[in-house]
Each structure stands twice: as C-alpha cells, then as structure tokens.
Amino acid sequence: MAIEIERKFLINGESWRGLGKATHYRQGYIRTENHATVRVRIAGDRGYLTLKTLAPGSSGIRRREYEYPIPLEDAQEMLEYLCDRPQIDKIRHTLTWGGMVWEIDEFAGDNQGLILAEVELTDANQEIELPEWVGEEVSEDYRYFNSYLANHPYSQWQH
Amino acid sequence: MAIEIERKFLINGESWRGLGKATHYRQGYIRTENHATVRVRIAGDRGYLTLKTLAPGSSGIRRREYEYPIPLEDAQEMLEYLCDRPQIDKIRHTLTWGGMVWEIDEFAGDNQGLILAEVELTDANQEIELPEWVGEEVSEDYRYFNSYLANHPYSQWQH
Numbered sequence: 001m002a003i004e005i006e007r008k009f010l011i012n013g014e015s016w017r018g019l020g021k022a023t024h025y026r027q028g029y030i031r032t033e034n035h036a037t038v039r040v041r042i043a044g045d046r047g048y049l050t051l052k053t054l055a056p057g058s059s060g061i062r063r064r065e066y067e068y069p070i071p072l073e074d075a076q077e078m079l080e081y082l083c084d085r086p087q088i089d090k091i092r093h094t095l096t097w098g099g100m101v102w103e104i105d106e107f108a109g110d111n112q113g114l115i116l117a118e119v120e121l122t123d124a125n126q127e128i129e130l131p132e133w134v135g136e137e138v139s140e141d142y143r144y145f146n147s148y149l150a151n152h153p154y155s156q157w158q159h
Numbered sequence: 160m161a162i163e164i165e166r167k168f169l170i171n172g173e174s175w176r177g178l179g180k181a182t183h184y185r186q187g188y189i190r191t192e193n194h195a196t197v198r199v200r201i202a203g204d205r206g207y208l209t210l211k212t213l214a215p216g217s218s219g220i221r222r223r224e225y226e227y228p229i230p231l232e233d234a235q236e237m238l239e240y241l242c243d244r245p246q247i248d249k250i251r252h253t254l255t256w257g258g259m260v261w262e263i264d265e266f267a268g269d270n271q272g273l274i275l276a277e278v279e280l281t282d283a284n285q286e287i288e289l290p291e292w293v294g295e296e297v298s299e300d301y302r303y304f305n306s307y308l309a310n311h312p313y314s315q316w317q318h
Contacts, residue, residue: 030191030193030195030197030210031192032191032192033189033191034189034190034241034243036189036241036242038191038210049225049227051197051237051241053241064236064241066208066233066237068227068229070227077223078225081212081223082212082223084192084193
C-alpha cells in the first residue's frame with residue numbers, strides 16, 4: 001500500500017507541449033457504494049488494477065492506494081465487461097520540471113478540452129516550484145477526480 | 160481470466176468431517192453499483208483480490224473471474240479500510256471425492272450454522288457423482304453467494 005499525495009492544477013497555455021513523453025491511457029471504474037474507488041487502467045501496453053480510498057482523516061490530496069499490475073488481456077476484458085461507461089481516454093505527458101515529475105493529462109473523448117497537471121509529493125506540506133504553464137490549483141475539487149470525470153464528462157459541464 | 164463453473168449444495172449430516180484439510184478464510188466485499196463483485200480474501204496467510212461478474216448470457220453457476228495474489232498486509236488493510244461490513248469468516252475444508260475437489264465451507268460469525276459444499280467443474284454439463292453428505296443443490300440460489308451472505312447473514316434469515 002502507498003499513500004498517494006498529489007496536487008493537481010489546470011493548465012495555462014501551450015508552452016508545456018513537446019516537453020514530455022506521451023503515453024496513451026484508457027481507464028474505467030466500477031462504481032462502488034462506499035468511499036472506495038476501483039479502477040482498471042491500460043497505460044501503453046500495460047494493465048493495472050487499482051483500489052483507492054480517502055485516507056482516514058485526510059484531505060482530498062492524500063489517498064490510500066493499492067495498485068497491482070495485471071495481464072493486458074485481463075485489463076481489456078475488465079474494461080469491456082466489468083467497468084462502467086463512459087470511460088477515460090487520455091494522453092499522459094510525463095516530464096521532469098524543477099526536480100519533480102509532472103504528469104500532464106490531455107483528455108480525449110467525452111472529456112476533450114480538459115488538460116490537467118499533477119505532481120506527486122512525498123509530504124503534503126512539501127514546497128514545490130510551479131511551472132509557468134500551471135494555472136489554478138484544483139487538488140481539492142472532486143470534479144477533477146478521474147473517477148468523477150468518468151461519470152460526469154467535462155463536455156457536459158456548465159461552462 | 161478464468162470462467163468459473165461451480166455447483167453448490169447444502170450439507171447433510173456430519174460424515175464429511177475429518178476428511179478435508181482446513182484453512183481459515185476471511186473475506187470482505189466492496190459493494191458495487193453494477194453486476195461486478197469485488198472481493199478481498201485472506202486464505203490462511205495468503206491475500207487475494209478478486210473481481211467477478213456473471214458471464215454474459217450465462218446462468219448463476221458460470222462466472223467470469225479475475226483473481227490476483229496480493230501481499231497479506233494489503234489484504235488486511237483493505238478488509239479494514241475499504242471493505243464493507245459485516246464480512247465473511249469461515250473454515251474451508253478441501254477434500255477429494257470421486258476424483259473431484261470439493262470445498263466445504265463452514266461459516267462462523269454472523270453466518271454460523273451454515274455449511275455449503277462446492278465443486279468446480281470444467282464444463283457446465285459435466286456429470287458428477289454426488290457424495291452422500293451433500294443435500295439440496297443451491298447453485299442458482301443467489302442467497303448462498305458469499306457476497307450476498309456478507310450483507311445478509313444467515314443468522315438473520317427467516318428460517
């Protein structure tokens with residue numbers, strides 16, 4: 001088990017483009033009746049099964065996470081037969097900036113138009129330098145959780 | 160992925176006792192909003208994460224199943240923090256009878272008093288010899304699914 005601590009931002013402009021390594025992500029969720037998130041992900045040609053929860057007594061940026069690699073074929077079948085729809089389709093651009101690894105998710109499909117930048121911290125109070133291409137912080141805004149976006153695509157938001 | 164095909168029976172009498180190897184099972188479920196079952200199991204000192212669904216167009220005895228071994232510590236934490244309550248606590252007695260592997264689950268806790276025998280088939284139409292200690296078949300009765308028993312313990316049924 002890992003505790004995932006991450007901050008999430010909207011993106012400003014286009015100056016981040018071309019800086020990162022791009023990988024195609026597809027992911028789906030099985031909606032649960034409690035606070036747990038069950039996610040199936042295909043990242044490039046690798047499959048993963050992930051369970052997440054809000055860590056007890058913590059804010060939205062700190063989550064208990066259990067992730068396991070699974071056979072790609074299993075992940076494909078689970079997206080087809082077990083996961084809810086719609087699903088998340090995005091290009092993840094991974095780059096190092098200011099000594100930190102940033103992930104910029106450029107959404108496609110029903111979430112087209114949305115681009116989010118995430119950085120993973122080792123401590124919730126860790127100070128980080130913000131690149132010029134990050135905008136408003138949305139770490140605590142549940143609408144930007146991928147699990148929320150799967151059920152409430154960005155294209156259907158009231159902009 | 161495996162297709163799980165199993166038949167399930169109530170137990171008659173006590174003549175099965177002492178025939179099998181006993182292992183303690185604890186398992187919990189994360190209730191989902193669709194047809195998928197998400198199960199965390201500790202069998203002896205081993206942890207497993209399992210997703211199951213009804214196979215398309217099939218009856219209750221044939222299920223699509225994805226099972227992965229996970230670290231025991233992860234399974235313990237998931238039962239504690241992610242899974243719903245109550246949870247399943249049982250002794251599984253595994254034995255070979257008539258060339259088939261039978262599993263006899265003797266439930267404890269809220270399901271005390273219930274004993275079920277299961278046999279896994281390679282084909283839904285496979286003919287099997289039934290031991291004298293099996294009673295009524297309950298393969299198609301959803302009440303005997305462990306995922307149902309977790310939420311509706313046997314001790315609360317109208318007997």
